[in-house]
Amino acid sequence: MTYTYNKNVQTMIRAGRVIPSGVYGHLGPAEGCMIPSSAYPFFAAKAKGAEIWDPDGNRFIDYMCAYGPNIQGYCDPDVDAAAIEQIKLGNCTTLPSTVMVDFAEYLTNLVHKDWAFFCKNGGDVTSFSIMISRYYTGKKKIIFVKNYYHGVAPWTQHPDTPGTLEDDCKHGLYVKFNDIEDLKRTIEANKDDIACFIATPYMHGNFVDNELPEEGYWKQVRELCTKYGIVMIIDDIRCGFRLSMEGSDRYFGFDADLITFCKALANGYNVSALCGKEFLKGAASTVPYTGSYWMSAVPFAAGLANLKKLVANNACQHFYDMGTRLTTGLEKAAKERNIPLKASGHPAMFYLRIQDELGNFRLHQEWVAECVKRGVFITNHHNHFICMAMTPAIIDETIAICTEGMDVLVRNHPEEFKK
Ligand SMILES: Cc1ncc(COP(=O)(O)O)c(C=O)c1O
Incomplete structure:
Protein backbone atom coordinates (compact mmCIF):
# COMPACT_ATOMS: atom_id res chain seq x y z
CA MET A 1 0.00 0.00 0.00
CA THR A 2 1.40 3.41 -0.93
CA TYR A 3 0.47 6.72 0.68
CA THR A 4 -2.17 9.18 -0.54
CA TYR A 5 -2.07 12.91 0.22
CA ASN A 6 -5.62 14.32 -0.02
CA LYS A 7 -5.40 16.64 3.00
CA ASN A 8 -1.93 17.80 1.96
CA VAL A 9 -3.23 18.77 -1.47
CA GLN A 10 -6.28 20.56 -0.03
CA THR A 11 -4.02 22.56 2.28
CA MET A 12 -1.67 23.38 -0.59
CA ILE A 13 -4.59 24.77 -2.60
CA ARG A 14 -5.45 27.05 0.36
CA ALA A 15 -1.78 28.00 0.79
CA GLY A 16 -1.42 28.92 -2.88
CA ARG A 17 -4.14 31.56 -2.48
CA VAL A 18 -2.42 33.46 0.34
CA ILE A 19 1.30 32.54 0.23
CA PRO A 20 3.58 33.02 -2.81
CA SER A 21 4.18 29.55 -4.31
CA GLY A 22 2.07 28.04 -1.50
CA VAL A 23 5.24 26.79 0.18
CA TYR A 24 8.16 28.89 -1.07
CA GLY A 25 11.85 28.10 -1.41
CA HIS A 26 13.41 24.69 -1.05
CA LEU A 27 10.74 23.44 1.37
CA GLY A 28 8.10 23.58 -1.35
CA PRO A 29 7.57 22.03 -4.77
CA ALA A 30 7.96 25.31 -6.73
CA GLU A 31 11.76 25.18 -6.79
CA GLY A 32 11.64 21.71 -8.26
CA CYS A 33 12.97 20.07 -5.10
CA MET A 34 10.14 17.63 -4.47
CA ILE A 35 9.98 15.69 -7.74
CA PRO A 36 7.53 14.28 -8.67
CA SER A 37 5.31 16.46 -6.49
CA SER A 38 2.60 13.75 -6.55
CA ALA A 39 4.88 11.52 -4.42
CA TYR A 40 5.35 14.07 -1.63
CA PRO A 41 3.37 15.41 1.28
CA PHE A 42 3.51 19.23 1.51
CA PHE A 43 2.93 19.78 5.23
CA ALA A 44 3.87 18.23 8.55
CA ALA A 45 1.30 17.64 11.28
CA LYS A 46 3.80 16.53 13.94
CA ALA A 47 7.34 15.30 14.39
CA LYS A 48 9.20 13.19 16.94
CA GLY A 49 12.72 11.76 16.88
CA ALA A 50 13.60 10.67 13.35
CA GLU A 51 9.99 10.74 12.15
CA ILE A 52 7.40 13.15 10.78
CA TRP A 53 3.66 12.68 10.20
CA ASP A 54 1.73 14.60 7.56
CA PRO A 55 -1.89 15.89 7.77
CA ASP A 56 -3.14 12.65 6.15
CA GLY A 57 -1.62 10.66 9.01
CA ASN A 58 1.21 9.20 6.89
CA ARG A 59 4.40 8.47 8.81
CA PHE A 60 7.88 9.10 7.32
CA ILE A 61 11.42 8.38 8.46
CA ASP A 62 12.84 11.80 7.63
CA TYR A 63 16.32 11.92 6.08
CA MET A 64 16.08 15.61 5.23
CA CYS A 65 16.06 16.50 8.97
CA ALA A 66 14.51 19.93 8.19
CA TYR A 67 17.46 20.31 5.75
CA GLY A 68 19.89 20.04 8.67
CA PRO A 69 18.55 21.54 11.91
CA ASN A 70 17.19 18.25 13.23
CA ILE A 71 20.37 16.78 14.71
CA GLN A 72 19.21 15.23 18.02
CA GLY A 73 15.81 14.11 16.82
CA TYR A 74 12.67 16.24 16.65
CA CYS A 75 11.28 17.47 19.99
CA ASP A 76 14.36 16.39 21.91
CA PRO A 77 13.32 16.38 25.58
CA ASP A 78 16.59 17.86 26.90
CA VAL A 79 16.91 20.66 24.36
CA ASP A 80 13.21 21.51 24.67
CA ALA A 81 13.42 21.50 28.49
CA ALA A 82 16.30 24.02 28.36
CA ALA A 83 14.28 26.20 25.98
CA ILE A 84 11.16 26.03 28.17
CA GLU A 85 13.16 26.95 31.28
CA GLN A 86 14.49 30.00 29.42
CA ILE A 87 11.00 30.96 28.16
CA LYS A 88 9.95 31.26 31.81
CA LEU A 89 12.87 33.61 32.45
CA GLY A 90 12.43 35.72 29.30
CA ASN A 91 13.30 35.49 25.63
CA CYS A 92 13.46 38.74 23.63
CA THR A 93 14.39 41.36 26.23
CA THR A 94 15.86 44.89 26.14
CA LEU A 95 19.17 43.63 27.48
CA PRO A 96 20.62 40.32 26.33
CA SER A 97 20.50 37.43 28.78
CA THR A 98 23.71 36.17 30.37
CA VAL A 99 23.03 32.87 28.58
CA MET A 100 24.37 34.56 25.43
CA VAL A 101 27.78 34.78 27.08
CA ASP A 102 27.55 31.19 28.36
CA PHE A 103 26.81 30.05 24.82
CA ALA A 104 29.62 32.14 23.27
CA GLU A 105 32.13 30.78 25.81
CA TYR A 106 31.10 27.18 25.23
CA LEU A 107 31.01 27.48 21.43
CA THR A 108 34.32 29.32 20.99
CA ASN A 109 36.07 26.79 23.23
CA LEU A 110 34.52 23.88 21.33
CA VAL A 111 35.47 25.11 17.84
CA HIS A 112 38.83 26.65 18.76
CA LYS A 113 38.02 30.24 17.80
CA ASP A 114 38.35 33.48 19.77
CA TRP A 115 34.91 35.05 19.44
CA ALA A 116 31.33 34.32 18.38
CA PHE A 117 28.68 36.62 16.88
CA PHE A 118 25.08 35.40 16.75
CA CYS A 119 22.37 36.01 14.16
CA LYS A 120 19.37 33.97 13.02
CA ASN A 121 19.91 32.38 9.60
CA GLY A 122 22.89 31.00 7.75
CA GLY A 123 22.76 33.80 5.20
CA ASP A 124 23.05 36.41 7.98
CA VAL A 125 26.44 35.07 9.03
CA THR A 126 27.86 34.35 5.57
CA SER A 127 26.98 37.97 4.63
CA PHE A 128 28.63 39.26 7.79
CA SER A 129 31.77 37.23 7.08
CA ILE A 130 32.10 38.96 3.68
CA MET A 131 31.56 42.44 5.19
CA ILE A 132 34.18 41.79 7.87
CA SER A 133 36.68 40.52 5.30
CA ARG A 134 36.19 43.52 3.05
CA TYR A 135 36.45 45.97 5.92
CA TYR A 136 39.56 44.30 7.35
CA THR A 137 41.43 43.97 4.03
CA GLY A 138 40.08 47.08 2.30
CA LYS A 139 39.62 44.87 -0.78
CA LYS A 140 36.57 43.88 -2.81
CA LYS A 141 36.80 40.52 -4.51
CA ILE A 142 35.41 37.24 -3.20
CA ILE A 143 36.73 33.87 -4.37
CA PHE A 144 33.89 31.34 -4.62
CA VAL A 145 34.13 27.64 -5.40
CA LYS A 146 31.94 26.82 -8.42
CA ASN A 147 28.58 25.24 -7.56
CA TYR A 148 28.62 26.95 -4.15
CA PRO A 162 15.57 37.76 -10.57
CA GLY A 163 15.68 40.64 -8.09
CA THR A 164 19.44 41.22 -8.24
CA LEU A 165 21.58 43.71 -10.18
CA GLU A 166 24.52 42.86 -12.39
CA ASP A 167 26.64 44.97 -10.02
CA ASP A 168 25.73 42.74 -7.06
CA CYS A 169 27.97 39.98 -8.37
CA LYS A 170 30.63 41.98 -10.10
CA HIS A 171 33.29 41.16 -7.49
CA GLY A 172 33.03 37.37 -7.64
CA LEU A 173 35.89 35.13 -8.80
CA TYR A 174 35.12 31.45 -9.37
CA VAL A 175 37.47 28.49 -8.93
CA LYS A 176 37.08 24.74 -9.27
CA PHE A 177 37.02 22.66 -6.06
CA ASN A 178 40.09 20.47 -5.46
CA ASP A 179 42.01 22.35 -8.18
CA ILE A 180 44.85 24.17 -6.47
CA GLU A 181 46.35 25.36 -9.78
CA ASP A 182 43.09 27.10 -10.65
CA LEU A 183 43.17 28.86 -7.31
CA LYS A 184 46.80 29.90 -7.78
CA ARG A 185 46.06 31.34 -11.24
CA THR A 186 43.03 33.23 -9.94
CA ILE A 187 44.94 34.71 -7.04
CA GLU A 188 47.86 35.68 -9.26
CA ALA A 189 45.60 37.49 -11.70
CA ASN A 190 43.75 39.44 -8.98
CA LYS A 191 46.12 39.50 -6.07
CA ASP A 192 45.79 43.18 -5.13
CA ASP A 193 42.05 43.05 -4.82
CA ILE A 194 40.99 39.84 -3.04
CA ALA A 195 39.25 40.17 0.34
CA CYS A 196 38.35 36.56 1.00
CA PHE A 197 38.00 32.97 -0.08
CA ILE A 198 34.70 31.31 0.95
CA ALA A 199 33.89 27.61 0.63
CA THR A 200 32.05 24.75 2.28
CA PRO A 201 34.35 22.09 3.81
CA TYR A 202 33.49 19.77 0.93
CA MET A 203 31.24 20.12 -2.08
CA HIS A 204 27.73 19.09 -1.12
CA GLY A 205 26.06 20.63 -4.18
CA ASN A 206 22.61 19.78 -5.47
CA PHE A 207 21.89 17.40 -8.37
CA VAL A 208 25.58 16.35 -8.47
CA ASP A 209 27.62 13.68 -6.71
CA ASN A 210 29.19 15.22 -3.63
CA GLU A 211 32.97 15.64 -3.56
CA LEU A 212 35.33 15.31 -0.60
CA PRO A 213 38.62 17.27 -0.49
CA GLU A 214 41.68 15.61 -1.96
CA GLU A 215 44.66 14.92 0.28
CA GLY A 216 46.58 18.16 0.87
CA TYR A 217 44.01 20.45 -0.79
CA TRP A 218 42.99 22.39 2.30
CA LYS A 219 46.55 22.71 3.57
CA GLN A 220 47.56 24.38 0.32
CA VAL A 221 44.51 26.66 0.29
CA ARG A 222 45.37 27.71 3.84
CA GLU A 223 48.96 28.48 2.85
CA LEU A 224 47.89 30.56 -0.15
CA CYS A 225 45.36 32.57 1.88
CA THR A 226 47.98 33.31 4.53
CA LYS A 227 50.62 34.23 1.94
CA TYR A 228 48.35 36.68 0.08
CA GLY A 229 46.48 38.13 3.07
CA ILE A 230 43.15 36.63 1.97
CA VAL A 231 40.62 35.96 4.75
CA MET A 232 39.75 32.25 4.70
CA ILE A 233 36.07 31.62 5.42
CA ILE A 234 34.61 28.15 5.90
CA ASP A 235 30.85 27.93 5.51
CA ASP A 236 30.04 25.13 7.96
CA ILE A 237 26.32 25.86 7.98
CA ARG A 238 25.41 22.44 6.63
CA CYS A 239 28.31 20.25 7.83
CA GLY A 240 28.84 21.89 11.23
CA PHE A 241 28.60 19.37 14.14
CA ARG A 242 27.91 16.49 11.77
CA LEU A 243 31.52 15.73 10.82
CA SER A 244 33.20 16.98 14.01
CA MET A 245 32.17 18.85 17.15
CA GLU A 246 35.29 21.00 16.70
CA GLY A 247 34.26 22.44 13.33
CA SER A 248 34.84 20.97 9.89
CA ASP A 249 38.08 22.92 9.37
CA ARG A 250 39.59 20.88 12.22
CA TYR A 251 38.06 17.72 10.79
CA PHE A 252 39.98 18.29 7.55
CA GLY A 253 43.15 19.39 9.37
CA PHE A 254 43.31 23.17 8.99
CA ASP A 255 42.33 26.36 10.79
CA ALA A 256 39.91 28.80 9.09
CA ASP A 257 39.95 32.53 9.92
CA LEU A 258 36.15 32.69 10.02
CA ILE A 259 33.65 29.84 10.27
CA THR A 260 29.87 29.96 10.03
CA PHE A 261 27.42 27.69 11.85
CA CYS A 262 23.65 27.49 11.76
CA LYS A 263 21.60 24.43 11.03
CA ALA A 264 22.63 21.96 13.72
CA LEU A 265 23.49 24.59 16.32
CA ALA A 266 20.32 24.42 18.41
CA ASN A 267 18.26 21.48 17.12
CA GLY A 268 15.84 23.75 15.29
CA TYR A 269 15.78 26.80 17.56
CA ASN A 270 16.68 29.79 15.44
CA VAL A 271 20.26 30.87 15.88
CA SER A 272 23.33 31.08 13.65
CA ALA A 273 26.90 31.97 14.57
CA LEU A 274 30.01 33.43 13.02
CA CYS A 275 33.15 32.42 14.91
CA GLY A 276 36.53 33.96 14.21
CA LYS A 277 40.12 34.55 15.09
CA GLU A 278 41.37 37.34 17.29
CA PHE A 279 42.78 39.47 14.44
CA LEU A 280 39.26 39.91 12.99
CA LYS A 281 37.52 40.75 16.26
CA GLY A 282 38.03 44.51 15.83
CA ALA A 283 36.48 44.39 12.35
CA ALA A 284 33.54 42.35 13.68
CA SER A 285 33.00 45.03 16.35
CA THR A 286 33.15 47.90 13.82
CA VAL A 287 30.96 46.69 10.95
CA PRO A 288 27.36 47.72 11.80
CA TYR A 289 25.27 44.56 12.01
CA THR A 290 22.29 43.62 14.17
CA GLY A 291 18.68 42.36 14.08
CA SER A 292 15.51 42.46 16.18
CA TYR A 293 15.75 38.88 17.42
CA TRP A 294 19.46 38.18 17.22
CA MET A 295 20.00 38.26 20.98
CA SER A 296 16.87 36.34 22.00
CA ALA A 297 17.73 34.02 24.86
CA VAL A 298 15.71 30.87 24.15
CA PRO A 299 17.80 29.72 21.16
CA PHE A 300 20.99 30.29 23.17
CA ALA A 301 19.73 28.10 26.01
CA ALA A 302 18.62 25.46 23.50
CA GLY A 303 21.93 25.67 21.65
CA LEU A 304 23.94 25.20 24.82
CA ALA A 305 21.92 22.13 25.83
CA ASN A 306 22.15 20.78 22.28
CA LEU A 307 25.92 21.09 21.90
CA LYS A 308 26.60 19.65 25.37
CA LYS A 309 24.37 16.66 24.64
CA LEU A 310 26.03 16.04 21.25
CA VAL A 311 29.47 16.09 22.89
CA ALA A 312 28.35 13.80 25.75
CA ASN A 313 26.93 11.25 23.28
CA ASN A 314 29.87 11.19 20.85
CA ALA A 315 27.40 12.27 18.20
CA CYS A 316 29.67 12.44 15.16
CA GLN A 317 30.66 8.78 15.56
CA HIS A 318 26.95 7.88 15.60
CA PHE A 319 26.31 9.91 12.42
CA TYR A 320 29.23 8.22 10.70
CA ASP A 321 28.18 4.72 11.80
CA MET A 322 24.51 5.07 10.93
CA GLY A 323 25.26 6.81 7.62
CA THR A 324 27.67 4.03 6.68
CA ARG A 325 25.20 1.29 7.69
CA LEU A 326 22.51 2.90 5.52
CA THR A 327 24.58 3.69 2.43
CA THR A 328 26.34 0.31 2.34
CA GLY A 329 22.98 -1.45 2.86
CA LEU A 330 21.36 0.50 0.01
CA GLU A 331 24.30 0.02 -2.35
CA LYS A 332 24.34 -3.72 -1.63
CA ALA A 333 20.59 -4.09 -2.33
CA ALA A 334 20.99 -2.03 -5.51
CA LYS A 335 23.93 -4.08 -6.73
CA GLU A 336 21.94 -7.31 -6.27
CA ARG A 337 19.34 -5.83 -8.63
CA ASN A 338 21.87 -4.41 -11.11
CA ILE A 339 20.86 -0.85 -10.20
CA PRO A 340 23.85 1.54 -10.39
CA LEU A 341 23.17 3.41 -7.14
CA LYS A 342 26.02 5.53 -5.79
CA ALA A 343 26.35 7.21 -2.39
CA SER A 344 28.77 10.14 -2.25
CA GLY A 345 29.93 12.77 0.23
CA HIS A 346 30.35 12.08 3.95
CA PRO A 347 28.24 9.24 5.43
CA ALA A 348 26.70 11.69 7.94
CA MET A 349 25.40 13.72 4.99
CA PHE A 350 25.21 11.19 2.16
CA TYR A 351 24.05 12.05 -1.35
CA LEU A 352 22.36 9.35 -3.46
CA ARG A 353 22.10 8.97 -7.23
CA ILE A 354 21.16 6.17 -9.58
CA GLN A 355 23.71 6.65 -12.30
CA ASP A 356 21.52 6.63 -15.37
CA GLU A 357 23.55 5.98 -18.52
CA LEU A 358 22.12 9.11 -20.12
CA GLY A 359 23.17 11.21 -17.14
CA ASN A 360 19.60 12.22 -16.30
CA PHE A 361 17.49 11.71 -13.20
CA ARG A 362 14.58 9.79 -14.69
CA LEU A 363 15.15 6.44 -12.95
CA HIS A 364 16.53 8.03 -9.79
CA GLN A 365 13.47 10.23 -9.33
CA GLU A 366 11.18 7.29 -9.93
CA TRP A 367 12.92 5.23 -7.23
CA VAL A 368 12.95 8.16 -4.78
CA ALA A 369 9.20 8.58 -5.34
CA GLU A 370 8.56 4.89 -4.55
CA CYS A 371 10.52 5.28 -1.29
CA VAL A 372 8.68 8.44 -0.24
CA LYS A 373 5.24 6.93 -0.93
CA ARG A 374 6.21 4.05 1.38
CA GLY A 375 7.44 6.20 4.26
CA VAL A 376 11.10 7.11 3.70
CA PHE A 377 11.44 10.84 3.14
CA ILE A 378 14.40 11.36 0.81
CA THR A 379 14.84 13.74 -2.13
CA ASN A 380 16.45 13.42 -5.53
CA HIS A 381 18.44 16.66 -5.53
CA HIS A 382 20.08 17.20 -2.13
CA ASN A 383 22.31 15.50 0.40
CA HIS A 384 20.53 13.77 3.28
CA PHE A 385 21.21 13.96 7.01
CA ILE A 386 21.59 11.52 9.89
CA CYS A 387 20.31 12.50 13.34
CA MET A 388 20.84 11.02 16.82
CA ALA A 389 17.36 9.47 16.84
CA MET A 390 18.25 7.20 13.91
CA THR A 391 18.92 3.82 15.48
CA PRO A 392 20.11 0.64 13.74
CA ALA A 393 16.46 -0.54 13.73
CA ILE A 394 15.34 2.66 11.93
CA ILE A 395 18.18 2.31 9.42
CA ASP A 396 17.29 -1.33 8.71
CA GLU A 397 13.62 -0.44 8.29
CA THR A 398 14.72 2.25 5.80
CA ILE A 399 16.81 -0.25 3.83
CA ALA A 400 13.84 -2.64 3.66
CA ILE A 401 11.47 0.08 2.40
CA CYS A 402 13.98 1.43 -0.13
CA THR A 403 14.67 -2.11 -1.36
CA GLU A 404 10.93 -2.55 -2.00
CA GLY A 405 11.17 0.70 -4.01
CA MET A 406 14.03 -0.84 -6.02
CA ASP A 407 11.93 -3.93 -6.78
CA VAL A 408 9.16 -1.70 -8.13
CA LEU A 409 11.70 0.12 -10.30
CA VAL A 410 13.06 -3.13 -11.71
CA ARG A 411 9.51 -4.40 -12.36
CA ASN A 412 8.68 -1.20 -14.23
CA HIS A 413 11.90 -1.21 -16.30
CA PRO A 414 13.06 -4.82 -16.71
CA GLU A 415 15.06 -3.95 -19.85
CA GLU A 416 17.12 -1.26 -18.09
CA PHE A 417 18.31 -3.51 -15.25
CA LYS A 418 18.75 -6.86 -16.94
CA LYS A 419 21.90 -8.64 -15.84
C1 LIG B 1 26.31 25.77 3.04
C2 LIG B 1 25.17 26.71 3.29
N1 LIG B 1 25.43 28.02 3.42
C3 LIG B 1 24.44 28.91 3.66
C4 LIG B 1 23.13 28.51 3.75
C5 LIG B 1 22.05 29.52 4.01
O1 LIG B 1 21.47 29.31 5.26
P1 LIG B 1 20.02 29.91 5.58
O2 LIG B 1 19.05 29.25 4.64
O3 LIG B 1 19.77 29.56 7.01
O4 LIG B 1 20.11 31.39 5.36
C6 LIG B 1 22.83 27.15 3.62
C7 LIG B 1 21.45 26.68 3.69
O5 LIG B 1 21.09 25.63 3.21
C8 LIG B 1 23.87 26.23 3.37
O6 LIG B 1 23.63 24.92 3.23
Missing part, protein backbone atom coordinates in the same frame (compact mmCIF):
# COMPACT_ATOMS: atom_id res chain seq x y z
CA TYR A 149 25.63 27.86 -1.99
CA HIS A 150 26.00 30.46 0.76
CA GLY A 151 22.42 31.71 1.05
CA VAL A 152 20.31 34.07 -1.04
CA ALA A 153 21.79 37.55 -0.40
CA PRO A 154 22.54 39.49 -3.61
CA TRP A 155 26.33 38.95 -3.31
CA THR A 156 25.79 35.17 -3.49
CA GLN A 157 23.79 35.31 -6.73
CA HIS A 158 24.51 35.05 -10.43
CA PRO A 159 23.93 38.09 -12.69
CA ASP A 160 20.66 36.82 -14.17
CA THR A 161 18.97 36.00 -10.81
